[in-house]
Amino acid sequence: MSNYKERLLKVNTFIFDYDGVLSDGIVILMSNGEALRTANVKDGYAIQLAMKKGYRIAIISGAYSESVKKRFENLKVSDVFLGVDHKILVFEEYLTKHSISPEEVLFMGDDIPDYEIMLKAGVPTCPADAAEEIRSLAVYISHHNGGQGCVRDIIEQVMKVQGKWMNEDAYHW
Secondary structure, three states, X not given: OOOHHHHHOOOOEEEEOOOOOOOOOOOEEOOOXXXXXXXXXXXXXXXXXXXHOOOEEEEEOOOOOHHHXXXXXXXXXXXXXXXXXXXXXXXXXXXXXXXOOHHHXXXXXXOHHHHHHHHHOOEEEEOOOOOHHHHOOOOEEOOOOOOOOHHHHHHHHHHHHOOOOOOHHHHOO
């Protein structure tokens, strides 16, 4: 397919890595062992709007963090898989459980642990600052870095192509 936007028409599921995609990948280590991460409010807005429109949202991350878990609880995202050693196994199980075909999935990853999912997802995407190996597999590379609006960028594009952006649901959380 020559135009990645044609692929966006089939998307009904978004799956995102966390560190390097929904955060900038910088972790501040606290003395109690907790790792603090950043989060972009515009990404959060787009996630909750996509869910209101009926899209599935899932997070698959190698890291485990109570604060990340809490962020997605607040956004009402229930499909959050943290501390995942082998992401492709969770990805495949998730698709099977929900009867989703790979063509319906937009995945955004940024580094080598995301490589296998990038090969399988119908719409593999990444932030501007993703690893070269991931960039080489992406059908779309956001002009935003991880944690700086790349998730909002791609959700907005999907919703615009599908005619679901900027209507009555857009004006409130």
